[in-house]
Amino acid sequence: xxxxxxxxxxxxxxxxxxxxxxxxxxxxxxxxxxxxxxxxxxxxxxxxxxxxxxxxxxxxxxxxxxxxxxxxxxxxxxxxxxxxxxxxxxxxxxxxxxxxxxxxxxxxxxxxxxxxxxxxxxxxxxxxxxxxxxxxxxxxxxxxxxxxxxxxxxxxxxxxxxxxxxxxxxxxxxxxxxxxxxxxxxxxxxxxxxxxxxxxxxxxxxxxxxxxxxxxxxxxxxxxxxxxxxxxxxxxxxxxxxxxxxxxxxxxxxxxxxxxxxx
Amino acid sequence: xxxxxxxxxxxxxxxxxxxxxxxxxxxxxxxxxxxxxxxxxxxxxxxxxxxxxxxxxxxxxxxxxxxxxxxxxxxxxxxxxxxxxxxxxxxxxxxxxxxxxxxxxxxxxxxxxxxxxxxxxxxxxxxxxxxxxxxxxxxxxxxxxxxxxxxxxxxxxxxxxxxxxxxxxxxxxxxxxxxxxxxxxxxxxxxxxxxxxxxxxxxxx
Numbered sequence: 001x002x003x004x005x006x007x008x009x010x011x012x013x014x015x016x017x018x019x020x021x022x023x024x025x026x027x028x029x030x031x032x033x034x035x036x037x038x039x040x041x042x043x044x045x046x047x048x049x050x051x052x053x054x055x056x057x058x059x060x061x062x063x064x065x066x067x068x069x070x071x072x073x074x075x076x077x078x079x080x081x082x083x084x085x086x087x088x089x090x091x092x093x094x095x096x097x098x099x100x101x102x103x104x105x106x107x108x109x110x111x112x113x114x115x116x117x118x119x120x121x122x123x124x125x126x127x128x129x130x131x132x133x134x135x136x137x138x139x140x141x142x143x144x145x146x147x148x149x150x151x152x153x154x155x156x157x158x159x160x161x162x163x164x165x166x167x168x169x170x171x172x173x174x175x176x177x178x179x180x181x182x183x184x185x186x187x188x189x190x191x192x193x194x195x196x197x198x199x200x201x202x203x204x205x206x207x208x209x210x211x212x213x214x215x216x217x218x219x220x221x222x223x224x225x226x227x228x229x230x231x232x233x234x235x236x237x238x239x240x241x242x243x244x245x246x247x248x249x250x251x252x253x254x255x256x257x258x259x260x261x262x263x
Numbered sequence: 264x265x266x267x268x269x270x271x272x273x274x275x276x277x278x279x280x281x282x283x284x285x286x287x288x289x290x291x292x293x294x295x296x297x298x299x300x301x302x303x304x305x306x307x308x309x310x311x312x313x314x315x316x317x318x319x320x321x322x323x324x325x326x327x328x329x330x331x332x333x334x335x336x337x338x339x340x341x342x343x344x345x346x347x348x349x350x351x352x353x354x355x356x357x358x359x360x361x362x363x364x365x366x367x368x369x370x371x372x373x374x375x376x377x378x379x380x381x382x383x384x385x386x387x388x389x390x391x392x393x394x395x396x397x398x399x400x401x402x403x404x405x406x407x408x409x410x411x412x413x414x415x416x417x418x419x420x421x422x423x424x425x426x427x428x429x430x431x432x433x434x435x436x437x438x439x440x441x442x443x444x445x446x447x448x449x450x451x452x453x454x455x456x457x458x459x460x461x462x463x464x465x466x467x468x
Contacts, residue, residue, distance in 0.1 A: 080434045158431045201305045202372035212294030212379040216287045220386045223283045224446040231453040
């Protein structure tokens, strides 16, 4: 039974919808079985020591490894926020209290980001909870800066975009949606309370673009996860082919066509 | 373990980048279209204004329907067509910033439309093309602000705001392409059977 299953996997096309009939020498529609579904979603072992803090328990196809890779984007997004914030704080400062709040928030963020960056450089991505907390800290800092600069009129709201970019590519879809909803909700309320009615179209545009960036980033991350799964499956098929010495295989190009993207 | 060669050629990998990335660009464009149509409907003060501006977005919507349809049918456009369409996006957004009634240049609040477009483009193309596109977006916005006379170029608060916006546009391009390159590296290693956290990622960080 196990041997038959292995042979069937070996003959299934990359998209799992066809199998190679060696007798008729043609592709035929593959009946969907449990074994086929197993081929479509190969299990990728998590890095050692990370299973206890992984996201796989609730994050679907996004693994703790995805978060680890996405952390580098988050860290660099935060450095951009910190660097730009410092530059702009010293450029024509007007109010002492505002400058104090800005510098305190930015320096606190810099210390936290330094810790996360050192962890990455040492090859030990931080705990999930720390990463989530740091991203929440980004949102809080930007919100604090927006509030001390009279809400809607504050130009620093654009740093929400940098924060959301990092979140959208690093976090699972549900978490991305949650963080984006928090940003849109908080900033929307601030704007509605501080913007004149004639500027509501601009508020709407800002909120819509924050959501658009989140959707684009997360959509891309999901597609990439699927492409990696396909690549790993192809690799395993190739190994099986070499081990079994199977002669009748379709051209390599036919097995490496782009797969149907995630919807 | 047997010595296994890479099953995807570089050309195939590039084609796949455009194939998978195209959907991100299409969705980013949808967001711009939705924002544009909502703004036109919301802010129009006369019938003539509405009838003059709305057809432009309807045409853009038809174009994106075509692009999205091609993608769904499994025959997306090639790299050149995607690039041209993305440049047209920049032209449209710059036109909104310059020509929108009531507020022009730096005072126009619809510069945020640049962000998803630049970010989506950076997720699809290689670094050199992405840098060119991002710089083009930054130059377009700078020119729109300067030519409308809304930036005094005296290193005052208006210049500060302009620099802040340009930095975020650049950050969108950099972060998007940085993630794109991380994913290329991961995909390459996945094709070779490696699935663990790589030291190359630590060095990238």
